[in-house]
Amino acid sequence: MTVIRLKETPKYLLAKGQDEEVVKTFQEISQKYNRPCSLTLAQMEACGPIKSTYGKSRYGFSEFYAHLRGLFATKKLGISTSLIWFSWTLIGLAYPLFYVFLPEFLASRGAQTGEDSPYYTWRNYMITNTVGIFGPVAAGFLCNWKYLGRRYTMVIGALTSMAFFFAYTAVRTSAQNIGFTCAIYFTVNIYYGTLYAYTPEVCLDTASPFSSFWNISLTPQ
DSSP, rough: OSOOOOOOOHHHHTTTHHHHHHHHHHHHHHHHTTOOOOOOHHHHHHTOOOSSSSSSOSSHHHHHHHHHHHHHHHHHHHHHHHHHHHHHHHHHHHHHHIIIIOOOOOOOTTOOSSSSSSHHHHHHHHHHHHHHHHHHHHHHHTTTSSSTTHHHHHHHHHHHHHHHHHHHHOOOSHHHHHHHHHHHHHHHHHHHHHHHHHHHHHHHHHHHHTHHHHHTTOOOO
């Protein structure tokens, strides 16, 4: 907010009925990337106002239910939504199990996973989180590689994370602990970073009632 001037997406502004802001945002995007933009406020207003499709209020339960139902409009879309939700469920389970349960479980079996002093605790946090930064960076390169793409990048992140999670159960020393923890942070963030970017793109492109407008408006002239 202070360094990078973040802007609302045109799709969100369109859903809120802020036609003038939609046109302004598109014009700013076109100027920034040196692309022509023929969209005008008059064209937007000619389409009529944005109204609730499923109830008196756009913020009521019926409107929410309609959008939720849209995620399961077809069999293929329903499978896609279910798999995405299942992926978020698994990664939500993996994080607390790894951070809380596994170290305690190993310690109860005699493993020496590190010193108990605050210095070693925060040192390990700094090292592992620094290594984890490069997970999404690697995911970005893998996603743009023509032989992989986003889904296979998530497959790689998931399989390698699984391998290191299982390997972590063999940790017995502090050196092994920091090494395997860094590997897990890195590989989990490959999967997590890709899933984080993949989810809204899939949901918005397939479920939004404004997706056709969005695609038309971004088509180069």
